[in-house]
Amino acid sequence: MxxxxxxxxxxxxxxxxxxxxxxxxxxxxxxxxxxxxxxxxxxxxxxxxxxxxxxxxxxxxxxxxxVSKEQVMGIELGFVVDNVTEALNKAIEAGATLYEPLKVKPWGQSVAYVIDCNGFLIELCTAMGG
Structure with missing residues (x-):
């Protein structure tokens, strides 16, 4: 296993x-x-x-x-959160950079992207189907 x-x-x-x-x-x-x-x-x-x-x-x-802050790499960390807007605001207050604003996907999932303090891409999203 x-x-x-x-x-x-x-x-x-x-x-x-x-x-x-x-x-x-x-x-x-x-x-x-x-x-x-x-x-x-x-x-x-x-x-x-x-x-x-x-x-x-x-x-x-x-x-x-x-990793570089000039161009994100082809990988992301995905963090499932209850409220994307709140999580996004907290991350930005801590120093993250907005990469893609909040969007609601056709299947109902809310998603936004930030860049961390090193340049890594992070997805903040609700659970699938939520």
Missing amino acids: IKYSYTIMYVKHVEATVAFYESAFGFERKFITPEGDYAELISGETTLAFASADLAQSNLAKGYTA
């Missing part, structure tokens, strides 16, 4: 990123290394984690493509 357990995002500043996600989305800090180069947040069944760019370089001999 395979279970999707966590997503690790490589960032320049782990502590600042964790603080942003705590403020913007209300996640709680689960773990951070004494060196501050890796941290995990309590975010439901799947752990959201951050590793420093230096740690990424030490783990990935072939390197990686760093």
Whole structure:
């Protein structure tokens, strides 16, 4: 059996990123290394984690493509929320950048997109069918 357990995002500043996600989305800090180069947040069944760019370089001999605020990457984090407008406003107050305003999809789902403090794309949406 395979279970999707966590997503690790490589960032320049782990502590600042964790603080942003705590403020913007209300996640709680689960773990951070004494060196501050890796941290995990309590975010439901799947752990959201951050590793420093230096740690990424030490783990990935072939390197990686760093996220950029100039152009979003072809991947997003999806956060299901009860109220997209409230979640969107809270994220923006915490420093997120609006990427796509709130839209209601033909199937009734409300969806908006923001960019986090590093340049990662985040979808804020109601549950499917809601």
